[in-house]
Amino acid sequence: MSTPIPRPMRPALTPRTAEILRCCYRGQRPEAVLERAARMLADADGHLTTSGRIKPETKRKAT
Numbered sequence: 698m699s700t701p702i703p704r705p706m707r708p709a710l711t712p713r714t715a716e717i718l719r720c721c722y723r724g725q726r727p728e729a730v731l732e733r734a735a736r737m738l739a740d741a742d743g744h745l746t747t748s749g750r751i752k753p754e755t756k757r758k759a760t
Contacts, residue, residue, distance in 0.1 A: 744755040
């Protein structure tokens with residue numbers, strides 16, 4: 698049996714985050730900007746392998 702695909706999240710934006718997206722990333726899809734930001738943060742926090750995959754120990758902590 699295959700693993701179900703998780704449904705996309707729809708996070709609420711703070712007014713400041715919305716302003717940053719509008720002013721600094723004009724013309725870019727907010728989802729794409731936030732995806733890049735989440736990847737950079739996860740990488741900086743040590744949650745990703747060098748190939749960009751989520752480390753197995755990180756997945757275990759989340760459950």
